[in-house]
Amino acid sequence: MNFRGTTPTMSAGIDLENVCCDFGTFRAVDNATVSIKPGEFFSFLGPSGCGKTTILRMVSGFIEPTEGAIRIGGKDVKGTRPNQRPTALIFQNLALFPLMPIWENIAFGLEVRGIDKATRRKKAEDLLKLVDLPGAADKMVSQLSGGQKQRVAIARALAVEPSVMLLDEPLSALDLKLRQHMRAELRAIQKRTGVTFIYITHDQGEALAMSDRVGVMSQGRIQQIAAPRDIYDNPVNGFVASFVGENNIFEGDVGPASGGIAALTGPHGAFRARVLPDAAGKALKLYVRPEHTVLTRAKAAENSVQMEVTEVAFEGAFISVHGQAAGGKRLSAEVKNDGVTPVPQVGETVFASFDAARALLLPDANVRG
Amino acid sequence: MPDWLTPEEWQALSLSLKVSFWATVVSLPPGVAVAQALARGRFPGHGLLNGLVHLPLILPPVVTGYLLLLTFGRQGWLGSALWDWFGFTFAFRWTGAALAAAVMAFPLLVRAIRLALEAVDPKLEQAAATLGASRVVVFLTVTLPLILPGVIAGAVLAFAKAMGEFGATITFVANIPGETQTLPTAIYAFLQLPGGDAAALRLVAISVALAMGALVVSELLSRRVAARIAGK
Numbered sequence: 001m002n003f004r005g006t007t008p009t010m011s012a013g014i015d016l017e018n019v020c021c022d023f024g025t026f027r028a029v030d031n032a033t034v035s036i037k038p039g040e041f042f043s044f045l046g047p048s049g050c051g052k053t054t055i056l057r058m059v060s061g062f063i064e065p066t067e068g069a070i071r072i073g074g075k076d077v078k079g080t081r082p083n084q085r086p087t088a089l090i091f092q093n094l095a096l097f098p099l100m101p102i103w104e105n106i107a108f109g110l111e112v113r114g115i116d117k118a119t120r121r122k123k124a125e126d127l128l129k130l131v132d133l134p135g136a137a138d139k140m141v142s143q144l145s146g147g148q149k150q151r152v153a154i155a156r157a158l159a160v161e162p163s164v165m166l167l168d169e170p171l172s173a174l175d176l177k178l179r180q181h182m183r184a185e186l187r188a189i190q191k192r193t194g195v196t197f198i199y200i201t202h203d204q205g206e207a208l209a210m211s212d213r214v215g216v217m218s219q220g221r222i223q224q225i226a227a228p229r230d231i232y233d234n235p236v237n238g239f240v241a242s243f244v245g246e247n248n249i250f251e252g253d254v255g256p257a258s259g260g261i262a263a264l265t266g267p268h269g270a271f272r273a274r275v276l277p278d279a280a281g282k283a284l285k286l287y288v289r290p291e292h293t294v295l296t297r298a299k300a301a302e303n304s305v306q307m308e309v310t311e312v313a314f315e316g317a318f319i320s321v322h323g324q325a326a327g328g329k330r331l332s333a334e335v336k337n338d339g340v341t342p343v344p345q346v347g348e349t350v351f352a353s354f355d356a357a358r359a360l361l362l363p364d365a366n367v368r369g
Numbered sequence: 370m371p372d373w374l375t376p377e378e379w380q381a382l383s384l385s386l387k388v389s390f391w392a393t394v395v396s397l398p399p400g401v402a403v404a405q406a407l408a409r410g411r412f413p414g415h416g417l418l419n420g421l422v423h424l425p426l427i428l429p430p431v432v433t434g435y436l437l438l439l440t441f442g443r444q445g446w447l448g449s450a451l452w453d454w455f456g457f458t459f460a461f462r463w464t465g466a467a468l469a470a471a472v473m474a475f476p477l478l479v480r481a482i483r484l485a486l487e488a489v490d491p492k493l494e495q496a497a498a499t500l501g502a503s504r505v506v507v508f509l510t511v512t513l514p515l516i517l518p519g520v521i522a523g524a525v526l527a528f529a530k531a532m533g534e535f536g537a538t539i540t541f542v543a544n545i546p547g548e549t550q551t552l553p554t555a556i557y558a559f560l561q562l563p564g565g566d567a568a569a570l571r572l573v574a575i576s577v578a579l580a581m582g583a584l585v586v587s588e589l590l591s592r593r594v595a596a597r598i599a600g601k
Contacts, residue, residue, distance in 0.1 A: 095493045
């Protein structure tokens with residue numbers, strides 16, 4: 001199939017340089033700077049109201065930044081209307097045209113460009129094959145299932161051969177099973193076409209599973225930009241650590257760092273954990289993930305807290321154990337369901353311990369002071 | 370010409386149809402534009418425009434007619450200019466009757482189109498824009514097909530309203546047989562004549578039939594707008 005986007009060279013990179021967007025006195029996006037590479041699958045991840053959709057709408061041209069510059073393929077797009085940008089946007093509700101059959105939906109962008117009917121039809125059928133929906137050309141939108149509509153929306157956006165594809169939580173209306181299937185599908189389509197994808201989601205699983213890189217946002221600010229693995233394993237602050245996964249959090253006073261490790265002394269004892277060089281002088285807390293928290297009968301050599309087990313939840317591949325340490329502090333650990341690791345009972349007293357290399361001393365979110 | 374109507378009655382009926390037809394057709398494009406502005410636009414004066422459009426609905430028709438006379442009459446500020454520059458006047462012409470009918474029917478037209486527009490998901494229009502369509506193309510290919518039943522329903526209502534317009538018409542352009550005497554003003558004139566009851570009654574029957582027909586057509590089309598947008 002002769003699809004222009006199959007060569008990654010056709011896709012464009014996107015640069016946001018100190019982009020701000022104000023709605024009245026409310027700053028929806030604050031000083032966002034990011035460089036998205038051509039052909040990259042980039043996700044903006046954050047809770048609703050964090051500014052991620054505003055970024056998407058600025059890139060697609062529906063709103064202009066209050067400050068800063070947006071470049072697509074190196075070209076400043078200030079003042080360029082949505083229909084003249086090399087971007088295609090897929091909405092959360094898909095926005096398929098209800099009065100047109102599927103093939104006309106897909107070929108809409110081609111019709112706008114004055115391409116003849118036979119070519120349009122051919123292209124629509126090719127794209128239907130690409131999204132694994134052959135034979136749907138003459139159906140109406142209302143005859144398709146949620147997942148099928150999803151594919152049509154992708155095909156319709158791909159038809160105009162965009163350099164950049166913008167996706168605004170396109171999977172959130174689907175049920176869990178279909179959502180997981182479409183994740184893999186989207187990723188495969190992106191690889192096949194080589195188009196730059198910018199994906200907006202509040203679902204950390206989605207962002208981590210599909211993206212080359214993720215930008216985590218909170219209150220209009222980009223908190224961290226990194227590969228999914230890094231976001232999860234090396235979050236730069238407490239917001240990122242908490243948004244992408246569970247944590248046991250300890251508070252206390254942090255001593256001086258040496259060799260990237262510092263001590264935190266608080267009501268639950270003294271702990272050692274990794275600390276980032278630029279964290280000096282900030283208020284820090286200790287974050288450690290439940291799957292890195294080990295439960296033992298005996299106290300470990302370091303980083304060990306006594307707790308009483310209050311709840312044991314069977315999750316299949318692992319068992320989630322919750323407990324209370326001194327002062328009512330809640331802690332969690334995940335015990336692998338491997339038949340070897342002992343699973344504590346409710347009411348039992350155990351020690352929750354973790355490796356200093358697995359724990360992080362992090363500041364809170366990066367927000368306006 | 371059917372033989373159950375006298376030439377005079379037939380004249381009133383055909384003139385009414387002509388006046389209402391042109392009143393509807395000419396107000397359609399501005400009606401769609403105003404509805405679009407009211408449904409989608411955010412601009413200073415939005416409330417003012419909304420009020421202005423609906424004014425004829427609440428003002429006594431005589432007042433609207435008199436304001437039209439003040440504006441478009443031969444002595445009116447706009448009417449005198451039109452006469453001086455183009456030698457054209459609405460005063461005491463069938464075009465004046467059409468203008469009066471159009472102004473009175475405009476709120477109904479705008480309301481129907483606006484309701485249809487508000488039922489259209491703006492995301493559909495935005496999706497079309499990101500696929501490369503200019504605003505005009507978006508409107509013609511995406512919006513208009515979706516609101517078409519609403520536009521037709523509005524036009525039918527406006528036509529029916531124009532057929533029944535009395536107060537503004539008689540105030541603005543009087544009641545001249547063959548020029549400005551429409552169905553309602555003809556009924557009024559027949560009722561003033563001794564023995565005019567039969568003629569008046571025939572015209573009343575025609576009016577009732579036309580109004581009922583318009584209402585039914587409008588209702589059917591409004592239902593279709595909902596069904597079409599729901600993706601049937």
